[in-house]
Amino acid sequence: MEEKENQTQVGLKSSLDSEQFSQSQDKELDVAVRAVQMACSLCQRVQDGLISRTGGNEIQSKDDNSPVTVADWSVQATVSWVLSEAFGSRNVSIVAEEDVQTLSKPCAAGLLEAVVKTVNKSLVDAPHFGLKGPEMPLGTSEVLEAISRCNSNGGPTGRFWALDPVDGTLGFVRGDQYAIALALIEDGEVVLGVLGCPNYPMRKEWLGYHHRYHRIVSKLTPPTSESWDKGCVIYARRGSGKAWMQPLLHVNKKLVWPNSARPVRVSSIDNPSMATFCEPVEKANSSHSFTAGLAHSVGMRKQPLRVYSMVKYAAIARGDAEVFMKFARAGYKEKIWDHAAGVVVIQEAGGMVTDARGRPLDFSKGTYLEGLDRGIIASAGATLHDKIITAVDASWDSSSL
Ligand SMILES: Nc1ncnc2c1ncn2[C@@H]1O[C@H](COP(=O)(O)OS(=O)(=O)O)[C@@H](OP(=O)(O)O)[C@H]1O
Numbered sequence: 001m002e003e004k005e006n007q008t009q010v011g012l013k014s015s016l017d018s019e020q021f022s023q024s025q026d027k028e029l030d031v032a033v034r035a036v037q038m039a040c041s042l043c044q045r046v047q048d049g050l051i052s053r054t055g056g057n058e059i060q061s062k063d064d065n066s067p068v069t070v071a072d073w074s075v076q077a078t079v080s081w082v083l084s085e086a087f088g089s090r091n092v093s094i095v096a097e098e099d100v101q102t103l104s105k106p107c108a109a110g111l112l113e114a115v116v117k118t119v120n121k122s123l124v125d126a127p128h129f130g131l132k133g134p135e136m137p138l139g140t141s142e143v144l145e146a147i148s149r150c151n152s153n154g155g156p157t158g159r160f161w162a163l164d165p166v167d168g169t170l171g172f173v174r175g176d177q178y179a180i181a182l183a184l185i186e187d188g189e190v191v192l193g194v195l196g197c198p199n200y201p202m203r204k205e206w207l208g209y210h211h212r213y214h215r216i217v218s219k220l221t222p223p224t225s226e227s228w229d230k231g232c233v234i235y236a237r238r239g240s241g242k243a244w245m246q247p248l249l250h251v252n253k254k255l256v257w258p259n260s261a262r263p264v265r266v267s268s269i270d271n272p273s274m275a276t277f278c279e280p281v282e283k284a285n286s287s288h289s290f291t292a293g294l295a296h297s298v299g300m301r302k303q304p305l306r307v308y309s310m311v312k313y314a315a316i317a318r319g320d321a322e323v324f325m326k327f328a329r330a331g332y333k334e335k336i337w338d339h340a341a342g343v344v345v346i347q348e349a350g351g352m353v354t355d356a357r358g359r360p361l362d363f364s365k366g367t368y369l370e371g372l373d374r375g376i377i378a379s380a381g382a383t384l385h386d387k388i389i390t391a392v393d394a395s396w397d398s399s400s401l
């Protein structure tokens, strides 16, 4: 009898534990989605400003000649601050792209001031996103601290967030596609991912409209003004078998939290002749000629969809395209924040992501995807995936990569 009572208590305890565990996971996803929504709003403001002005110091060049902007630092500070506020700074470890070196130089005072202003402008809106903002505007040192707190190196054990504050910064400065990517990694596995895609409309048909007209002639009314959703946030928790999409929240339009979400699913197309593949816009980031050869050899006949940023992962998860391929130049090491959120979102939406040998991406080795073989393949399913991997094997040796 006593034993039975003990068993019941143990059973009760373990079910409570798992409930508490899932509640804490829900809180993490919930806060991550809100933080990314807020970051999307921040980026839209900065991008609109960049497009209407020319010059200024908002865009800087990093050592590798890639751009970094007020938005990259401001999103990193804002998301870092929000996560610390929600979970306590001692419990939050973040691996992120940007550092404070450029910002801390005496000659960068104007830039730093712009970042502090942008962060505070964004945090004032925190309640619209169901988040708590600071009681007082953050000072310069608090903003710098929030950015530099993202100094985790990742690794095989424990939990850390991986943040790409603006992915596709080149697309961002060109008024085009970009993404905000936030993932939580636990013992080397991505457990949740959120992709904010401020210029990727809820409906694919609006993409062309958006690009061709909306940015250039902003006074044009949207196609269906009532349901015009300029961007979206896609997210998933590992093991749930579902990925979700929300429209962007608009503080000005009183479209605030709680937001509506709908499930997204990968495409059911498995015939290469009907499949569309995505790849990076810049040839420097991926060999367009090698991917064209692969596409041809598996029978993919459609024009590639060249899109900046992890919007490519979002496109696969939503079923707007069937394949994503990236073959960076030899020696380039892919970073975890460029892929973590996209991988879990695609997998939970029913798709696959591996390296070009068919092995899972390894998020347990620190900042880089160490051991990545040749390139990255994401797809809507095993039929397309296997064909592409077989084609890579057949053509790799004769390629100049
Ligand atoms: N040489 C080289 N090769 C491959 N990849 C590189 C390279 N240099 C940079 N990067 C990383 O690519 C990120 C942008 O990737 P995209 O797929 O958006 O490329 S593209 O802009 O569409 O061409 C970009 O992310 P962000 O810096 O966040 O924009 C970089 O992390």
Ligand SMILES: [Mg+2]
Pocket (backbone or CB within 6 Å): 164, 166, 167, 168, 337, 338
């Ligand atoms: Mg990136």
Ligand SMILES: [Mg+2]
Pocket (backbone or CB within 6 Å): 072, 097, 164, 165, 166, 167, 168, 169
């Ligand atoms: Mg970036």
Ligand SMILES: [Mg+2]
Pocket (backbone or CB within 6 Å): 066, 067, 068, 097, 169
């Ligand atoms: Mg960058």
